Amino acid sequence: KETAKDARMFQAMAEKEKRGEPLTNEEYERILYVGRDAEHYFLIFESLTNKDYGLATPDPIAKIADVSGDQGNYLMAAVGNAMEWDNIVPFWGRHEIVKGSIYSYYEFPSEQLLNDKEWQEKVSTQEYPSWIKPYITKQSVNYPAITGY
Numbered sequence: 426k427e428t429a430k431d432a433r434m435f436q437a438m439a440e441k442e443k444r445g446e447p448l449t450n451e452e453y454e455r456i457l458y459v460g461r462d463a464e465h466y467f468l469i470f471e472s473l474t475n476k477d478y479g480l481a482t483p484d485p486i487a488k489i490a491d492v493s494g495d496q497g498n499y500l501m502a503a504v505g506n507a508m509e510w511d512n513i514v515p516f517w518g519r520h521e522i523v524k525g526s527i528y529s530y531y532e533f534p535s536e537q538l539l540n541d542k543e544w545q546e547k548v549s550t551q552e553y554p555s556w557i558k559p560y561i562t563k564q565s566v567n568y569p570a571i572t573g574y
Contacts (some may be wrong), residue, residue: 428466435459486528489544497536505529505548508561530557 438452448456455462489503507526514523531551539547553561 431462431466485541485545487545487548488541489539491535491538492532494534499535499538501531501533501535501539503531503544503548503551505531505551529553 434455438448438456441448441452486507487503487505489501492500492502494500506529508529510525510527512523512525513520515521529548530553531548532554533551
């Protein structure tokens with residue numbers, strides 16, 4: 426749909442030029458970026474022809490790094506699996522509950538360095554830092570929520 430829409434837009438610009446009508450600054454900017462647009466769609470269509478790219482399985486989110494230390498006394502910082510984030514935000518004079526996702530966060534001492542694969546195997550048993558625990562709950566939120574006005 427997007428490709429067809431862009432093609433119609435460029436067609437309309439070409440017809441305008443054939444009639445001798447000037448293009449707008451926005452239209453000239455679209456022409457400036459026509460190569461970018463074409464490459465974008467080319468890469469999308471090319472990826473769909475490759476069975477490994479069409480619906481790829483991304484690498485796991487969990488990543489780890491050593492922050493400081495040496496020889497058996499390391500401070501590790503890591504992100505784990507995605508977590509649900511529910512937040513109350515102002516919305517047109519009222520409040521609304523919104524749902525999103527955030528990375529889980531960890532920091533801990535370790536006697537050995539861990540790579541991402543080792544961390545991914547361990548993440549489900551790792552405790553959250555004490556300063557994060559008050560913000561985490563197992564309680565589920567029913568949706569759609571009824572918000573106050």
